[in-house]
Amino acid sequence: MNNAPSPTFFTESPEWGWFIVVYFFLGGIAGGLAFLGALLDLFGRQEDRRTSRIAHLIAAPLVVICLLLLVVDLNRPERFWRMMFRLDDDVLQIMFKYWSPISFGAWGVGIFGLVASLLFVGVLAETGTLPRGLAFLRRGGLGTVLTAISGLLGLFTAGYTGILLASTNRPLWADTTLLGLLFLLSGVSAAAAVLMLVGHRRAHPGTVRWLGWMDTTSSLLELAVLAIIALTVWSVVQEVLDGGWGILLIVGTILLGILIPVVLHWRPRLLGSLTVPSAALLVIAGSFVLRTVVVLASERAT
Amino acid sequence: MVQIPEPQPAAYAAEPMGFYTDTTVCIGCKACEVACKEWNGLPARTDETAGGPAYQLSGNSYDNTGGLSGVQWRHVQFIEQFPNEDRSEGRWLMMSDVCKHCVQAGCLEVCPTNAIIRTEFDTVVIQADVCNGCRACISACPFGVIEINPVNNTAMKCTLCYDRMQAGMVPACAQACPTASIQFGPIADLRQRAQGRVDQLKAGGETRAYLYGADDSVLGGLNSFYLLVDEPEVYGLPSDPQLPSRNIPTSSTLSALGAVALGALGVVGLRKRRMDGFAAEAAAEGGGTAIVRDEPTGHVREEVRGE
Structure with a gap:
């Protein structure tokens, strides 16, 4: 302990395990989907709506799963409500601490879930699965407002998880202020990959190309952020990513999740019809590995 | 004592x-x-x-x-x-x-x-x-x-x-x-x-x-x-x-800047594609070939348009 590279090595692990890893991963994708869906709805063309519908249809169930994961990860899940409300002299009041990421995160993701669900209903109404009268949720001023809010809350959900880690005193998490940005970029990149994987056959070619552009740009920015983290807190990174975590990050996220997909986007004929789904799958897997390494490696650091 | x-x-x-x-x-x-x-x-x-x-x-x-x-x-x-x-x-x-x-x-x-x-x-x-x-x-x-x-x-x-x-x-x-x-x-x-x-x-x-x-x-x-x-x-x-809160202002600012940058990149990509689309339509109305820029990769190609 005398040679600890940072004061963060004197702390205890909160035992945030697989539930949190999966929550961060799915939250990043859900947030990214809402953001990309909003961009396509608000600034795209009519033919982009095929893809934006898919984005909204996937985002909402993912946020619901995220909220469930948040609850079941608690040691006392039946007291989840105390995260949102408090009893003052037997009067129920809002519990909100803007300076506590776990508090504003619970509210942010909760409201995101609500808005994403409304858009989900709107999309099903548009496609005739639900009564068409409900399609107003996707149209006019209300649709625009809901879509914009969903996009912003999506970005929030994708990024706040990194800020949550930074506002601790744990090794690596609290030693850099870039995890929020890193998770945001990774979430958007993985969401673009999900849309390409699920919808590339039905989507307009222009939409697929735009998704590829978003994926590649986010991935390269993610790589740059990873490099900056490594350079700025190298001694901490060395200590935390010892024992195979570093290799997992380099192979799983940097090589397979970023560099190979970028090459596949650059040379789209390399694997024929398998190029787009292969690149997408690798990006999604890389995003999962990133969160696994960042969360679990620090958890095991002493 | x-x-x-x-x-x-x-x-x-x-x-x-x-x-x-x-x-x-x-x-x-x-x-x-x-x-x-x-x-x-x-x-x-x-x-x-x-x-x-x-x-x-x-x-x-x-x-x-x-x-x-x-x-x-x-x-x-x-x-x-x-x-x-x-x-x-x-x-x-x-x-x-x-x-x-x-x-x-x-x-x-x-x-x-x-x-x-x-x-x-x-x-x-x-x-x-x-x-x-x-x-x-x-x-x-x-x-x-x-x-x-x-x-x-x-x-x-x-x-x-x-x-x-x-x-x-x-x-x-x-x-x-x-x-x-x-x-x-x-x-x-x-x-x-x-x-x-x-x-x-x-x-x-x-x-x-x-x-x-x-x-x-x-x-x-x-x-x-x-x-x-x-x-x-x-x-x-x-x-x-x-204190754990020491990182929140910087971390939030960097994330917000990243969000703005991603939003701008996305909008620019979609706008450019729309403008290129208009150009392609105009060229198609005139017939012959049109120079079309693949959005948003920026690759330029020649496209034969209908009568």
Whole structure:
């Protein structure tokens, strides 16, 4: 302990395990989907709506799963409500601490879930699965407002998880202020990959190309952020990513999740019809590995 | 001669109270640990709570209680400093560790349920009936004090015997300490007493003696502070503990800038494609070929248009 590279090595692990890893991963994708869906709805063309519908249809169930994961990860899940409300002299009041990421995160993701669900209903109404009268949720001023809010809350959900880690005193998490940005970029990149994987056959070619552009740009920015983290807190990174975590990050996220997909986007004929789904799958897997390494490696650091 | 406060008939006045731990007189008897467990009804370390078979010897000096946890609110550290293999010279350091009841408390700052409160004695207490076990406080504490108590599944730590203080009693550990290594009282008095002891030690030749956390340089001041004779790290204490909120402004700003950049990139990509689309349509109306830029990759190609 005398040679600890940072004061963060004197702390205890909160035992945030697989539930949190999966929550961060799915939250990043859900947030990214809402953001990309909003961009396509608000600034795209009519033919982009095929893809934006898919984005909204996937985002909402993912946020619901995220909220469930948040609850079941608690040691006392039946007291989840105390995260949102408090009893003052037997009067129920809002519990909100803007300076506590776990508090504003619970509210942010909760409201995101609500808005994403409304858009989900709107999309099903548009496609005739639900009564068409409900399609107003996707149209006019209300649709625009809901879509914009969903996009912003999506970005929030994708990024706040990194800020949550930074506002601790744990090794690596609290030693850099870039995890929020890193998770945001990774979430958007993985969401673009999900849309390409699920919808590339039905989507307009222009939409697929735009998704590829978003994926590649986010991935390269993610790589740059990873490099900056490594350079700025190298001694901490060395200590935390010892024992195979570093290799997992380099192979799983940097090589397979970023560099190979970028090459596949650059040379789209390399694997024929398998190029787009292969690149997408690798990006999604890389995003999962990133969160696994960042969360679990620090958890095991002493 | 150190004066130990006697139990009072009524509650203490609402003023900052705390512990001053003089590590130079700790003899490692662990009476404080026993008294704490007995008063607070905390179980012994078992298979479940210690992560190993019950009553297993740790192999770490004579310390078999490991460290602070949800069921171990006091812990006496045994630090052996023997530079030579034959152990012909060296020294033992012992320190009864506990929650620091920081004036600026990271755990209190992050707690999303307000389960962690500051009392009228300026101490920090977790209300077990409110805590939902999110464990944010565990990672926020710069000293690694808090853990989950497996009995009630909530985060727990030293309360500085809040219940005893309300009844005008000395906390159990301080009362049990046979050498007055753990002293309890108003913080202002304790600081004065501790500084006197440092001066005494220095006059006696122990020039390494100093106070850790007695002034406001460490998290605004620690309501449980220590007299140490080696670097803080030797005792498992960080030299420069920080509040978890320190990273929020920068981290949020960087994320917001990234979000704006991604939004701008996305919109530019879509706009460019729309403009290229208009150009392509115009060219198609005119017939012949059109120069079309593949959006958003920027590749330029020639496209034959209909009549």
